[in-house]
Amino acid sequence: MILNDRKFLVLAAMSVMFLALAAAFAFNLWGRTPPASPIPLADPKFVDTSPSRVAIAEFIRKGGDPSDYDCDICHEKNKPIKIKFDAENNIILPKEHADIALSHGSHKRNNNCYNCHDEMNLSLLQTRDGKQLKLVDSTPLCGSCHGPTYRDWEAGVHGRTSGFWNRDMGEYSRLGCPSCHNPHSPKFPGREPAPGPHALHPVAKAPAHNEAERNHE
Template structure:
């Protein structure tokens, strides 16, 4: 259609007929759509404090300790030598489950003469505040690591670590001396992805089967 010679007069101006109404309809649609959608602000869920609060593995157990330091309540009056064949702890200690590998005698660690202390190699006593000295009798390499700071939990300052600025934890903060295998149960939930993200559990096909 060649209307350039005659000008556009007489012909319908399709530009006006089509574009202007289309734009008007879109205009209304856009405005209505924007006004109709209201987004409710989502409230961010707070984190559970136990997920991020530092705790040692036996933190709570240690707070409930009743025995340590008060052994004299019973043992001041009864210091008789025990039967070396008894493996199961008795009386007040019957709740203790001893699971310390080959180390299955109470008096390997506890000093017979003074129940408030632990046994050192030379038969003298170790104060319970120095419990690491006891563990070091067998676990010397780990003790060395612990002294150097590469074994165990630390908090505080990495720089200029003096005794006051660094919180160091002893063996028993994390390991139950009667069952020293590391135990920790306070696990936290997995990450979540936005709803629109489609994920698959990747474990399904091991790489060796991928060419099937």
């Protein structure tokens, strides 16, 4: 009888122990800390590989209406328009061209339309050495001032090269200057950064560079 009771006690104790264990697992008593909050999926715009802007050549190739770029609708050929400047030597754009923000270079010397556009035929561009180029072939014109950058671009090193690094295995493509830079204000505009790393658990934040930015988070 003594032996039987001991067995019973041991079995009962083990059952209680295992039940407690099962309950502990079920209610995650010491288990993983649940993540702080669900992580939203990244916006597909952040994985979009299309270039920063649509160049005119690309716009026409994709079937866009090129009549906006037909200067002869308003301007007459061979009759150059006089460009007006204010007292501080800033260009005064007519209201028809109010959408252009001309800030090409930090100085004010590049404020003349005819530095790039052909004054006799506004549908064309002209280089400083008098060569005429179509609007869609502007890259050599940019290169006439930005020599080292143009050299890099020709080597495939300035701007993105897409497709195949191994030219034997497939095609590659290059972008022209206006696919990334607005010719009238070539500096990259600021853009929203994609979300940064997410901590697995809430962690103490690293010291910030400035408080305002940290508060923004």
